[in-house]
Every structure is written in C-alpha cells, then in structure tokens.
Amino acid sequence: MKYAAKKLAALLATMLAVSFVTFAAFQVVAGDPATDRLGTEATPERVEQLRHEMGLDRPFLVQYGSWLAGFVRGDLGDSYSGGPVADLLAARTPVTLALSLMAFALTAGTALPLGLLSVRRGGRVGGAVRTAVNQLLTALPPFFTGILLTWLFSILLHWFRHGAFPGFSADPAGSLWYLLFPAAAIAIPRAAQTVRMLRSTLLAEMDRDYVRTAIARGNDRAGVLYRHVLRNAAAPAVTFLAQTMAEIVAGSIVAEQVFNLPGLGRLLLTSISGRDYPTVQAIVVILALWVVLVNTAADLINRRIDPRIGGEAA
Structure with a gap:
C-alpha cells in the first residue's frame, strides 16, 4: 500500500508539473488569443473587452489556478472555433480510445505467443529468415503500413470502404470492423519490436544457471520456460508493453489521418493549424495523463510480480 501511495503521489505531482508547463508554454507561444480570435475585426477596445471576458487580464497564476480547477471538474474551457472543449473531446475520444486498445490487443495477442514460440523451439531454426522479416516489419512506419492495408483490403478486396467510418452511434459493429485495419497498421511494427524484445529477454534468462540445472535434472524445456523463466x-516485458501502449496513442494520430478517422489525433492537428490553443492544450495534458497512468500501472504490476521492486519488503 505504501508503494502504491508513493506512485499515486508521484503521478499527481507529475501531472501538476505537466499541466503547469503546458499552460505556461501556450501562454507564451499563443501571443494574444483575443487578437487571434477577433482577426480582422480586432480594435483596441474590442480586444480589451474580449481579454476581460476571457480572463486574460488576470495574473498568470490566477489564470492557471482557474484553468486547473476547471480541468479537474471537467470544464476545459471554450474552443476558439466555438463550443466547449470538453464537448469536442467527448465526441472524439471514443474513436481514439477504441483504436488504441484494439491496436494494443493485436500487438500483445500476436507478439507474446510468437515470442514464446521462437524461444520454445530453441531460437535457431529459420533464424535468418525470422530476423529479416522482423527487421522489415519493425522498419515499416504506420502510415506506410496503413497505405498498404488500404490498397489491399479497401481497393482490391473491398473489405471496408476507406473514409466511410460509420460512427459508434450509427453502427457499433461496423465501426469496430473499420477500426481493425488502422489498428493493424499501428500494431504490425510494434508487434515485431515486442517479439524481438521478448525473445532476447527470454533467451537471456534461459542461459542462467538455474535453468540449465533444471533441464539437466530432466525437466522439460517448455515446462521450465512457462513455470519459471x-x-x-x-x-521487463510489462515495462516494454507499457511503453508500447503509450506509443500506440502517438501512432494513432498518424493512423487517423491515413484512414480519415474523427479521433483526437485529427482534432489535434486541426486545432494546431487553426491556432485553437485551448483545445490543443487540453489534448496535450490528456495524452500526458494517459502516458503517466500507463507507466504507473506498469510499475504497480511489476511490484506485484516482484515485491523487491521499490526497495521495500513485501
């Protein structure tokens, strides 16, 4: 419990620092949001009035405190394009969340069995071919993989219609089927990376004295692998998968562009090009929260696996 409490405190401190730095950064780079919002209609009087309405004439720490309190309550402010930022995110988050979870499931569901199988068979049969294929898949960027999958499954096989994402409210099953292809584009290179990591980690563990002793005593190699190794x-596998889960969210930004998905990635790019800083700021903090939560969960799982982690007695 003490370890979990420390990790929770570290999570809160990290998110507080991230939110402060993000808010301060956008205060610097955004220039004068009131002037940007008024555009050609900006006059000194209207700019001053809008700055007062937006609270920009208040001290910086007061603005940050007000924004942070609103963020905790779910009030993320108003988008410069009109409407609450929270409503924009609520409409886009389910797509990105479903895409990320599906991509992670594909990554873990294929990489873990393949990694174990390569070690169980001794790691030498077809080693050169396996290494070449693994390196090829690892080198493929998600956008190129997405283009290939679109060409194969949309244009040639007509398994899905590119750019026609139905939406969860209209067709939940059809939406999940559509997301399968961008999820595969994200998962393929990361699954190859995971197989390589898992195989090298397991082979290093298989070379330890306790494994050689167990096999010399007549224990089955596969049994030693699954029971002990x-x-x-x-x-390390959990830590790597946590990093993969965090990277998948970044990969979803590219996949959403390639497959024309209405997710957070497209909203982020659109908001950046439109200088909609409140929306960009909220998305950046939420993505940072996702990364911190995933890594914290990995630390807690590793603590459960090995109570020695953290330097405390179990």
Missing part, C-alpha cells in the same frame, strides 16, 4: 522475465 516467464515469470522472471515478466517485469
């Missing part, structure tokens, strides 16, 4: 190698 896998547990001892679980912590």
